[in-house]
Amino acid sequence: MxxxxxxxxxxxxxxxxxxxxxxxxxxxxxxxxxxxxxxxxxxxxxxxxxxxxxxxxxxxxxxxxxxxxxxxxxxxxxxxxxxxxxxxxxxxxxxxxxxxxxxxNSLKTLMDMVPLEATVLQGGRKVILPIENIVKGDRILIQSGEKIAVDGKVVEGQGFINQATITGESVPANKKRGDTVFGGTILDNGYLEVEAEKVGDDTAFAKIIELVExxxxxxxxxxxxxxxxxxxxxxxxxxxxxxxxxxxxxxxxxxxxxxxxxxxxxxxxxxxxxxAGIGNGAKAGTLVKGGEVMENLAKMDVVVFDKTGTLTKGKPEVTGVKGFGMKEDQLIKLAAEVEARSEHHLGRTIVKEAKNRDMVLTNQPFNFAVKKGQGITATLDKKHVVIGNRKLLENNGTRVNNDAYSFAIQEEKYGNTVIFVGVNNQLAGIISIADQIRREARETIEHLRALGIKQTIMLTGDNKHSAKKVADQLGIDRVFAEMLPEDKVAQIKQLKAEGKRVAMVGDGINDAPAIALADVGIAMGAVGTDAAMETADVVLMGDNLAKIPYTYRLAKxxxxxxxxxxxxxxxxxxxxxxxxxxxxxxxxxxxxxxxxxxxxxxxxxxxxxxxxxxxxxxxxxxxxxxxxx
Incomplete structure (x- = not known):
């Protein structure tokens, strides 16, 4: 007015x-x-x-x-x-x-993409509801040309979704059963039934609008x-x-x-x-949280990366299971029942493997505790279970014998991450997990170097063999492995004390402290945790590291x-x-x-x-x- x-x-x-x-x-x-x-x-x-x-x-x-x-x-x-x-x-x-x-206009364009209603399946009938009446667990029906109103998982159907409002990428993504979809995106063609997981202000799209504002x-x-x-x-x-x-x-x-x-x-x-600069970034799928962040981003000369979920796809797979006194299926089922409460990529990978083997996870863990950078401990069916690295098991009274240790070292040399499982102070087995490097990771690092970034560093809680293999493939200048969250923070502090302008790129809860401490914290929005996204100064809404050089150029x-x-x-x-x-x-x-x-x-x-x-x-x-x- x-x-x-x-x-x-x-x-x-x-x-x-x-x-x-x-x-x-x-x-x-x-x-x-x-x-x-x-x-x-x-x-x-x-x-x-x-x-x-x-x-x-x-x-x-x-x-x-x-x-x-x-x-x-x-x-x-x-x-x-x-x-x-x-x-x-x-x-x-x-x-x-x-x-x-x-x-x-970038913000107005985003807000115009918000759907006002959606078709919900209730008791076998199709009901059109305002989006404010949709609740978690509702099954949403989406047909070609319709906007998606919620964040959720595809339970039926297949289609190509234009995710430009979330990721900045105009090429439609093929979505099928089990895939995640985001509110505010458009189904170009196909048919999907989506189970709502996040609705209203909790959706990624709503958070984008809030962050841009x-x-x-x-x-x-x-x-x-x-x-x-x-x-x-x-x-x-x-x-x-x-x-x-x-x-x-x-x-x-x-x-x-x-x-x-x-x-x-x-x-x-x-x-x-x-x-204007912040608006441009928002349209491209990169949220820069304010003018001061833009100025700091233009000055950065060192970029620090987490490995899992950042330089790698964050979609690891179980590549091997070896039991020590326990059968493979028993080991996977036990580990999956404990890891069902975990947010970590590796934990979700074990749960996924159990489902792929058609296992039904019935037991609920008690006394569940996350040991950041090491693993988890819990009580399951009256058994004390420890899942994580060798140090965590030994700190909890489980000895890893030489044969098991030699097997683990060999797996790590092949580029696998090794998860030890201990039950009642006895080693139960080893689960090997491997993650694929992001296709654009090496190009991103080369682009940053061409744009004037003086040094790239990788900080990871993974083993030194896997870490070195990834670093060598990507051409990263320095690598630090087997790091706890506090070790990552100490490394960022050291770089800043040396007068470096540091950007930290990560996606998990473990990365949040280092992201917060860096001059510029960058979070992977599509796969990242809420903690990392809220702590970060820059959020990459697409699952694409190539946004980092673009955002750096935009800041300059x-x-x-x-x-x-x-x-x-x-x-x-x-x-x-x-x-x-x-x-x-x-x-x-x-x-x-x-x-x-x-x-x-x-x-x-x-x-x-x-x-x-x-x-x-x-x-x-x-x-x-x-x-x-």
Missing amino acids: EKIKKSHIVMVSGMLLGIAFLFYLLKLLLWRDAALILATVVAGYPIVKKAVQAVRMRAFSIELLVIIAVVGALIIGEYVESAAVTFLFLFGAYLETRTLEKTR EAQEAKAKTQRFLERFANVYTPGILVLSVIVFLFTQNIELTLTFLVIACPGALVISAPVSLV ATVRNLKQNMFFAVGTVGLLLAGVLFGKVFLASGMLIHELSVLIVILNAIRLVRFGKRNKKRIWPINGKLAKA
Whole structure:
């Protein structure tokens, strides 16, 4: 409503200026002056309102400078200048508002994707319900062209889903029984029945909207500095204007100096660039949580990666089972019943293996305890069960004999992660698990290096043999294996103490402390835990590491754009003030140039909205080969 009112005021004041010009041509000077004064009052009203609000809050705003100058112009009879200044200032503010809305289109586009209702299967009947009435466990029916209203698992059907709103990728993903789907995405073709797991504000899509809103409100250090600068600058200009008048005794020159000194373009130089950059990232499937994060991201020179679920797909498979005094199926069933309560990738892999073997998990674990970076302990069917690495078993009184240890070392050399299972202080068996490296992982690391990242590091709780094999395949500079969460934190602290600007990329609960400590924490949103996503500064909504180089380039472009705007704004004000003092720039013409500078700053920021589109098929040289960025 406020936007409509402002547009109406701009329109009416502009019409009054046109009428005043017509009266001038007809030599009706009295009517001309009346129209100019009325135009000044109409356009000046919202400016006076904002100035009064600022004064009540004990702040000196730009509007205050304009009002002082306009009142002075009216007193000395310069009605053309007073009308032109108020109209141009209000028109500039209107353009700024409209442009900021354009840069926020990514958020509006997201919100437009939210479905209002969904078809639910209830008692064999199809019922259309508003999305607020859908609850966890409901079975949702989706047909070709429909939007998906919930996050959930496919229980029937198959189809291709456009997940651009979540991942930024426009290529439809093939979804079948057992796959996860996200609310806000569109079923291009096919038929799906989805069991709702997250509804309403809990869906990934709702969290994206919330994160983008928060990010676009969060201010950068530069933006906060400019706001503090404006609060000092305004009273400073008032004092300088008084000095100019005392030296020149020229009220018109003083008023011109007062108006031209308004730092309008400077004050908006940071927010328009940051909002546009954050909006671009959101459209591409990367959520940057605020301007300060954008600035920090542009400065990073070391990127630290977790392994499982980050550099690897996070979809490991059981590659071998060896029992020591227990049959393979018994070992898998026992381990799966304990791991059913675990959120860890490896635990879910064991549960999946049990289901693949058509096992029914009946027993419930008690005294369940997670030992971060080591494994879990629990009581199952009156048995004390320990599942994890060798250190955890031995700390809980289970000795790993030499034969078992030699077998485990051999499995690790093949690139497997080894899970020891102990029951009542006796080794029950070893489960071998392997995870595939992400297809884009090596290219991502090469791209980052080409963009100026000085060092890449891998921190993992996995064994040193598997860790080294992955690091060698990806060309990672340094690798640290068998690390607990506190070890990862200590490593981040060490890097920061050395003066490095560190980004930490991870996806699990184990990574959350290190993500929080890093200068920039980056979470894998599609596969990551809520803890990692909430802690992180940047969330990659797609399951794609290639978003990291893109976001790094976007951050650099955003900060560069911001600096361009600042330098241009300061330079324009400096030149205009010099022109005023030398009698070359006058009130109306100076105000016109001033508002044009605001428009140029806005247009420069809008370029960020299209960042990446022209370079969408940019080719990167990697080891003599070509790859798309």
